[in-house]
């Protein structure tokens with residue numbers, strides 16, 4: 369059994385999108401989290417060690433961190449074709465995008481939103497917003513998806529940023545068209561219908 373601990377309109381929304389894309393059997397458990405506006409609170413029933421979302425439990429095993437959950441699920445349902453398998457030439461690029469999202473994109477965008485985008489130590493450790501934009505645009509120019517021809521779990525990470533806030537992705541018509549392609553997916557519509565629980 370797969371259980372997703374989820375808070376509406378949060379990073380766990382994209383995991384509902386993935387579960388819908390995969391056609392996976394799952395149940396949602398609504399979880400309260402503290403919100404930026406001061407509302408909400410930590411939920412004692414949330415199994416995440418930091419009381420964050422997403423938290424996925426599969427047959428009693430806890431998996432946290434969006435990129436890890438996406439890799440775990442696309443590996444668990446290989447026939448859905450949303451994550452290149454071991455031996456596929458796109459496996460390396462897939463892992464690279466998942467790790468680049470978690471290890472570089474999120475910290476860089478967060479630093480920028482916190483007004484720390486010009487901090488030299490952060491730029492050296494992670495990178496610059498300009499470099500992130502260039503990398504994303506480069507992939508989408510080759511497109512139509514991050515890995516090329518096929519939509520994958522990496523697109524769920526990248527597109528969900530633009531769905532949350534358009535200015536988290538480069539200001540370019542290629543990105544607008546990419547988001548329109550991703551937003552038109554029936555699985556996303558189903559996920560949005562379940563987001564509130």
Ligand SMILES: N[C@@H](CCC(=O)N[C@@H](CS)C(=O)NCC(=O)O)C(=O)O
Pocket residue numbers: 378379380401402410418419420421422432433434435
């Ligand atoms: N790196 C984590 C970030 C998780 C995260 O920060 N989630 C937010 C919701 S979007 C949260 O749970 N915030 C509540 C809190 O920080 O207590 C991931 O991608 O899974």
